[in-house]
Amino acid sequence: MQRPLTIALAGNPNSGKSTLFNALTGAHQHVGNYPGITVDKKEGRLQGVETDVRVVDLPGAYSLTAYSQEELVARDMLALERPDAVVDVINAGSLERNLYLAVQLLELGAPLVLALNMMDEATKRGLKIDSAKLGRLLDLPVAELVAKKDVGVAELARLATDYAAARAQNPGPWQPLSISYGPDLDEVIAEMTAAIEAAGFLTERYPARWVAIKYLENDSPVMDEGRRAGDIGARLEAMAAKAAAHCDATLKTYPEAIIADYRYGFISSILKGGVLTRDDRLDRIEVSDKIDRVLTHRFLGPVVMLGVLYLVYKITFGLGRLPMDWLQAGFAYLGETATALMPEGLLRSLLVSGVIDGAGGVFSFVPLILIIFMLIAFLEDSGYMARIAYMLDRIFRVFGLHGCSVMPFIISGGIAGGCAVPGVMASRTLRSPKEKLATLLTVPFMTCGAKLPIFILLTAVFFPRFQALVLFAITLAGWAAALCVAWFLRKTMITGPSTPFVMELPPYRLPTWKGLCIHTWERTWQYIRKAGSVILAISVLLWAAMTFPGLPDEEAARFDAAKAEIAASLETAHAGDDARAVQKLTEDLGTADNERAAAALRNSLAGRAGTSIEYVTRLAGFDWRTNIALIGGFAAKEVIVSTLGTAYSLGKVESEETTPLAEQLAADSAWNALKAVSLIVFILLYAPCFITVIAIARETGSWRWALFSTSFNTALAFALAVGVYQVGTLFGLGR
Amino acid sequence: MSTPISLRRLGKGQKAIITSIAAQGELGRRIRDMGLVPGAEVSIIGRAPLQDPVALRVKDFTLSLRNNEADFIEVEILEPKPCSAP
Numbered sequence: 142m143q144r145p146l147t148i149a150l151a152g153n154p155n156s157g158k159s160t161l162f163n164a165l166t167g168a169h170q171h172v173g174n175y176p177g178i179t180v181d182k183k184e185g186r187l188q189g190v191e192t193d194v195r196v197v198d199l200p201g202a203y204s205l206t207a208y209s210q211e212e213l214v215a216r217d218m219l220a221l222e223r224p225d226a227v228v229d230v231i232n233a234g235s236l237e238r239n240l241y242l243a244v245q246l247l248e249l250g251a252p253l254v255l256a257l258n259m260m261d262e263a264t265k266r267g268l269k270i271d272s273a274k275l276g277r278l279l280d281l282p283v284a285e286l287v288a289k290k291d292v293g294v295a296e297l298a299r300l301a302t303d304y305a306a307a308r309a310q311n312p313g314p315w316q317p318l319s320i321s322y323g324p325d326l327d328e329v330i331a332e333m334t335a336a337i338e339a340a341g342f343l344t345e346r347y348p349a350r351w352v353a354i355k356y357l358e359n360d361s362p363v364m365d366e367g368r369r370a371g372d373i374g375a376r377l378e379a380m381a382a383k384a385a386a387h388c389d390a391t392l393k394t395y396p397e398a399i400i401a402d403y404r405y406g407f408i409s410s411i412l413k414g415g416v417l418t419r420d421d422r423l424d425r426i427e428v429s430d431k432i433d434r435v436l437t438h439r440f441l442g443p444v445v446m447l448g449v450l451y452l453v454y455k456i457t458f459g460l461g462r463l464p465m466d467w468l469q470a471g472f473a474y475l476g477e478t479a480t481a482l483m484p485e486g487l488l489r490s491l492l493v494s495g496v497i498d499g500a501g502g503v504f505s506f507v508p509l510i511l512i513i514f515m516l517i518a519f520l521e522d523s524g525y526m527a528r529i530a531y532m533l534d535r536i537f538r539v540f541g542l543h544g545c546s547v548m549p550f551i552i553s554g555g556i557a558g559g560c561a562v563p564g565v566m567a568s569r570t571l572r573s574p575k576e577k578l579a580t581l582l583t584v585p586f587m588t589c590g591a592k593l594p595i596f597i598l599l600t601a602v603f604f605p606r607f608q609a610l611v612l613f614a615i616t617l618a619g620w621a622a623a624l625c626v627a628w629f630l631r632k633t634m635i636t637g638p639s640t641p642f643v644m645e646l647p648p649y650r651l652p653t654w655k656g657l658c659i660h661t662w663e664r665t666w667q668y669i670r671k672a673g674s675v676i677l678a679i680s681v682l683l684w685a686a687m688t689f690p691g692l693p694d695e696e697a698a699r700f701d702a703a704k705a706e707i708a709a710s711l712e713t714a715h716a717g718d719d720a721r722a723v724q725k726l727t728e729d730l731g732t733a734d735n736e737r738a739a740a741a742l743r744n745s746l747a748g749r750a751g752t753s754i755e756y757v758t759r760l761a762g763f764d765w766r767t768n769i770a771l772i773g774g775f776a777a778k779e780v781i782v783s784t785l786g787t788a789y790s791l792g793k794v795e796s797e798e799t800t801p802l803a804e805q806l807a808a809d810s811a812w813n814a815l816k817a818v819s820l821i822v823f824i825l826l827y828a829p830c831f832i833t834v835i836a837i838a839r840e841t842g843s844w845r846w847a848l849f850s851t852s853f854n855t856a857l858a859f860a861l862a863v864g865v866y867q868v869g870t871l872f873g874l875g876r
Numbered sequence: 877m878s879t880p881i882s883l884r885r886l887g888k889g890q891k892a893i894i895t896s897i898a899a900q901g902e903l904g905r906r907i908r909d910m911g912l913v914p915g916a917e918v919s920i921i922g923r924a925p926l927q928d929p930v931a932l933r934v935k936d937f938t939l940s941l942r943n944n945e946a947d948f949i950e951v952e953i954l955e956p957k958p959c960s961a962p
Contacts, residue, residue, distance in 0.1 A: 202905075203909040203910060204905070204910070205910040206905055208905060208906070232937075234936055234937070235935055235936040235937040236936075237935045238934075238936075238937060241911065266936075268936075358905075395904070397900075397905065397908070398897065398904065398913075401908035401913055402908075402913055402914065402915075403918075405913050429938070430938075433921070433922065437924065437925070438925075439925045442925050443925050531929060531940050532924050532925055532926075534924065534928075534942065535924060535926040535927075535928045536926070537931070537938060540944070632957065640901060640902075641903045641906045641907075641941075641942075642929055642940065642942045643906040643907055643910055643939065643940075643941050643945065644911070644939065645937060645938070645939055645940075646931055646939065646940050647937075647938075648937075648938070678939050757922065853925060
């Protein structure tokens with residue numbers, strides 16, 4: 142059997158590359174990750190042709206330098222996999238800049254097909270492109286299309302397949318384009334090329350001349366290879382340094398700048414010969430600029446933006462609430478059914494409290510993630526996300542973040558009631574790696590919906606008159622903590638200058654349904670697949686920690702005996718038709734069960750851990766009951782309320798209906814307002830729930846940061862809680 | 877020809893030609909990748925509500941950069957001639 146043809150799809154961001162990829166492959170695509178990094182790897186089968194053609198979607202890039210992971214990935218794929226054809230998707234409306242990548246692809250020797258996309262927009266703006274002439278001048282096939290409207294896509298598919306098939310027939314070496322870089326550089330490039338060819342350095346992967354140019358461009362991955370290869374690396378570096386010194390002395394510039402100048406010069410010489418003509422009679426002020434006059438207006442801009450951000454939040458949690466409740470109710474029903482069908486025992490407990498609750502935890506987030514990604518895809522595809530970053534950059538930059546950081550913060554609970562899981566996942570809109578890391582490590586400080594029940598409970602008991610005010614202050618404290626920690630991280634652990642903001646503001650466009658749906662589904666499916674298994678495992682582990690080793694035999698026997706006694710009296714009361722006694726004894730029976738559950742919890746691994754660290758946590762005012770609840774809160778913050786209920790022998794306390802627990806806390810002399818504040822501070826800031834931790838591990842591509850966020854946040858939270866409690870006690874507030 | 881000024885000082889609606897770019901390393905490369913090279917024509921589309929970053933038009937598309945990044949770019953004003961400070 143023949144090896145399938147491979148076509149790679151390259152192009153600038155905002156050139157409609159994903160739309161074209163979707164149009165070419167239909168729903169037959171596969172999304173994965175490049176090993177070790179978080180750049181998506183998308184592959185599909187070409188539809189509508191008889192031949193078996195594999196289409197690989199390279200990450201969007203403006204250039205083939207090595208500054209971003211996306212660019213490196215694109216470059217390595219081309220060099221190592223040698224696709225039979227590379228389709229460069231070009232936004233016809235800004236042909237000149239888009240050809241900059243094409244020229245670099247040609248210098249690499251890639252068998253290029255140009256796909257001039259968005260021809261309709263270009264025509265509307267008065268641009269005329271002679272694509273046949275462009276193809277003749279560059280000696281490659283050119284296709285015109287409007288991928289969004291499926292115009293020209295089939296023709297492109299045929300053209301690229303034929304081209305790839307022809308290339309596969311005669312698989313000679315790639316023919317790199319060689320353009321002149323002027324008298325100052327051409328000579329040294331020729332010398333370096335000769336040296337590279339003589340040493341055979343990287344020649345199996347890249348054209349020798351390309352490697353020489355990379356040395357002049359200070360390309361660190363290529364230079365690292367050179368150092369590993371030995372002598373040749375040092376020689377090339379010396380030659381490049383000499384050329385740089387020469388350029389600096391005679392022209393006051395750098396080789397990189399000269400290279401870029403000549404590339405653009407090459408492009409404009411091609412475009413000048415009648416390839417690109419403009420009709421100046423057409424109104425050049427585009428619709429997009431007119432929209433921007435309102436949407437980025439000094440006063441209107443921020444107002445509209447606040448409205449949009451609020452709307453995103455409202456839609457996500459308003460629309461997501463319903464299916465989320467259904468899913469939770471569904472899993473609760475499943476749990477009840479299993480409880481009813483199975484005999485009491487460890488297996489039932491494992492299935493209900495470990496597996497079903499764990500799976501419920503995973504799936505109840507699916508509606509939220511689905512909606513949030515749909516909305517984010519809409520904001521990104523429409524071009525508004527870039528404007529949000531544009532307007533907010535000045536503020537977030539102060540904290541070492543990026544304008545795009547706002548979305549993850551809001552979703553995570555910047556408006557109280559969000560959720561850090563979709564928040565962390567939303568951080569992928571940030572293209573700058575340092576700012577992205579600082580953002581996703583700090584979003585868990587926000588007031589997410591799961592922290593709210595315990596906050597509402599504590600404020601209702603201890604600050605009944607100022608409840609709304611205190612809740613608002615908690616939300617603000619979350620923002621303050623997140624921004625300060627981000628600032629701190631960027632000063633200490635994630636150092637380095639901020640990533641340049643140089644960012645395209647793409648014209649406003651109406652996103653397509655198909656694109657939105659595919660995009661959303663990809664993300665959601667990734668969450669289910671990757672997070673699902675791990676979350677289930679940890680959920681079972683936490684269940685075990687809160688169940689084993691159970692009560693010692695004699696104590697269990699004591700509880701059983703007491704219960705049997707009450708049950709016997711209940712029987713007698715039933716026989717004697719004593720209604721009051723029946724009621725009292727039934728209650729006693731419930732109390733006995735609750736006391737038993739509390740004793741079992743205290744004796745479990747989590748309970749013992751909670752008890753044994755009590756002497757430390759006393760510093761913040763937490764007793765063993767609180768400790769167990771906080772350990773449970775690592776599974777999901779909602780669990781804090783119910784675990785506290787069990788620890789206080791109150792039986793099952795629902796997070797929506799907390800009256801018994803509130804009465805207990807109000808009556809308990811061990812509790813006071815100061816302890817409540819200390820606990821609120823701790824819960825707001827301590828380790829994210831493990832679903833978030835897993836999301837962090839996924840987005841950063843390493844467990845190191847996930848572990849860091851768990852330990853660092855807990856340490857910070859504890860230090861602040863102790864501070865609050867001790868200072869408060871000093872001022873006599875703890876009474 | 878007027879003397880070159882920093883791109884930061886270009887007012888809204890003004891057109892200019894880039895004369896030199898002093899940025900090196902990552903910033904320099906990103907600027908060049910986006911088509912900001914000597915000889916290119918730029919015009920200011922607007923500024924963000926807090927006056928920073930700035931949005932400009934170059935080679936048929938819109939691009940934004942921070943003021944301190946614009947400082948690396950020197951331009952010569954084409955039209956309209958500088959009248960009052962922006």
